[in-house]
Amino acid sequence: MGDSPASGADTVAAIGEFGLIRRVTEGTPQPSTTLLGPGDDAAVVAAPDGRVVVTTDALVEGVHFRLDWSTPTQVGRKAVAVNLADIAAMGAVPTSVVVALACPGDTPAAVVTELLEGMAAEARRVHVGVVGGDMVRADNMVVSVTALGDLGGRPPVTRSGASPGDIVAVCGRLGWAAAGLAVLGRGFRSPVSVVNAQRCPDPPYAAGPAAALAGATSMIDVSDGLLADLGHLAESSGVGIDVQTDRLTVAERLVDVGAALGADPMHWVLTGGEDHALAATFRSLSDLPEGWCPIGSVVTSEVGVTVDGLPYEREAGWQHWT
Numbered sequence: 001m002g003d004s005p006a007s008g009a010d011t012v013a014a015i016g017e018f019g020l021i022r023r024v025t026e027g028t029p030q031p032s033t034t035l036l037g038p039g040d041d042a043a044v045v046a047a048p049d050g051r052v053v054v055t056t057d058a059l060v061e062g063v064h065f066r067l068d069w070s071t072p073t074q075v076g077r078k079a080v081a082v083n084l085a086d087i088a089a090m091g092a093v094p095t096s097v098v099v100a101l102a103c104p105g106d107t108p109a110a111v112v113t114e115l116l117e118g119m120a121a122e123a124r125r126v127h128v129g130v131v132g133g134d135m136v137r138a139d140n141m142v143v144s145v146t147a148l149g150d151l152g153g154r155p156p157v158t159r160s161g162a163s164p165g166d167i168v169a170v171c172g173r174l175g176w177a178a179a180g181l182a183v184l185g186r187g188f189r190s191p192v193s194v195v196n197a198q199r200c201p202d203p204p205y206a207a208g209p210a211a212a213l214a215g216a217t218s219m220i221d222v223s224d225g226l227l228a229d230l231g232h233l234a235e236s237s238g239v240g241i242d243v244q245t246d247r248l249t250v251a252e253r254l255v256d257v258g259a260a261l262g263a264d265p266m267h268w269v270l271t272g273g274e275d276h277a278l279a280a281t282f283r284s285l286s287d288l289p290e291g292w293c294p295i296g297s298v299v300t301s302e303v304g305v306t307v308d309g310l311p312y313e314r315e316a317g318w319q320h321w322t
């Protein structure tokens with residue numbers, strides 16, 4: 001897909017910026033919370049409780065996705081999903097999404113329309129619209145998404161509210177996208193379950209607001225790796241966090257892939273990003289909503305994360321530029 005540029009009439013350059021915008025916006029249905037959709041200088045969306053939650057994340061070809069690993073639809077879905085997970089991690093529900101796409105002129109127009117369709121499809125899963133965007137020329141593809149959300153009258157669940165004695169819990173998958181990355185990186189395309197997890201996450205969006213309602217004291221989505229992201233909670237809250245590996249289930253599929261590739265599947269679970277599970281702290285075990293699993297505790301030791309009481313010797317997760 002990405003390695004054979006289209007020529008002739010149906011490229012981005014041939015259709016032009018405004019033809020492309022018309023193609024991806026005209027006739028797109030919007031939910032009722034979109035008061036004024038794409039086409040003007042800005043969109044107008046309802047902000048039911050008077051506050052707006054906003055987050056943005058960019059995906060870069062070659063860094064976050066490859067068009068020979070993923071379809072444009074999967075890239076679009078992923079770009080929106082990673083942002084919706086950040087909204088959920090605040091305990092909010094999404095209200096709308098705006099998107100920006102940069103690509104070379106010889107990009108087939110179908111790649112762009114499929115990507116935008118993927119974005120709209122992921123947004124539709126949570127009943128929100130893509131209410132605007134931007135499209136510009138660049139040497140490599142970059143997809144950037146901004147998501148807005150609503151707290152429903154609740155306080156935001158921040159990274160800074162954990163205190164010693166809290167239970168650390170997770171909702172969603174861990175290690176699957178990392179296993180998929182390892183498979184794709186070695187040139188394989190199966191097992192499709194882990195490969196698809198890398199291509200596009202399936203974050204537990206509803207678990208964020210549910211955790212907020214249940215009194216979660218802090219929360220984050222796992223984008224870089226469980227230990228790395230719990231590290232952000234620990235640092236913001238000024239606490240220690242201990243993860244108990246006997247509380248973490250390593251799915252049989254991950255065990256199989258680990259054995260086939262000579263990799264430790266527990267390392268994927270502890271440090272693999274991109275599944276966008278939610279990790280949160282709760283005052284007591286009985287506060288955990290359905291689907292949340294206890295995996296550790298907030299402790300009074302020095303600020304940081306330990307695994308079974310010990311420092312983790314390998315990288316805790318993904319960092320750009322290192």
Ligand SMILES: Nc1ncnc2c1ncn2[C@@H]1O[C@H](COP(=O)(O)OP(=O)(O)O)[C@@H](O)[C@H]1O
Pocket residue numbers: 056057086223224
């Ligand atoms: N260029 C920037 N300007 C202001 N804030 C930024 C910038 N880049 C990142 N941040 C903020 O730093 C925090 C951590 O970023 P990041 O690790 O990307 O979070 P996440 O994993 O949730 O996307 C977020 O609050 C983000 O908004």
Ligand SMILES: Cc1ncc(C[n+]2csc(CCOP(=O)(O)OP(=O)(O)O)c2C)c(N)n1
Pocket residue numbers: 057058062063064065066082181223224272273274318320
């Ligand atoms: C081609 C390719 N190489 C490597 C990765 C692995 N990878 C890229 S970014 C990333 C971490 C998450 O991305 P980031 O931009 O840090 O998102 P954020 O933490 O801001 O949500 C990982 C594990 C990938 N998805 N695709």
Ligand SMILES: [Mg+2]
Pocket residue numbers: 056057
């Ligand atoms: Mg980010």
Ligand SMILES: [Mg+2]
Pocket residue numbers: 085086089220221222223
């Ligand atoms: Mg996040």
Ligand SMILES: [Mg+2]
Pocket residue numbers: 223224318
């Ligand atoms: Mg990151």
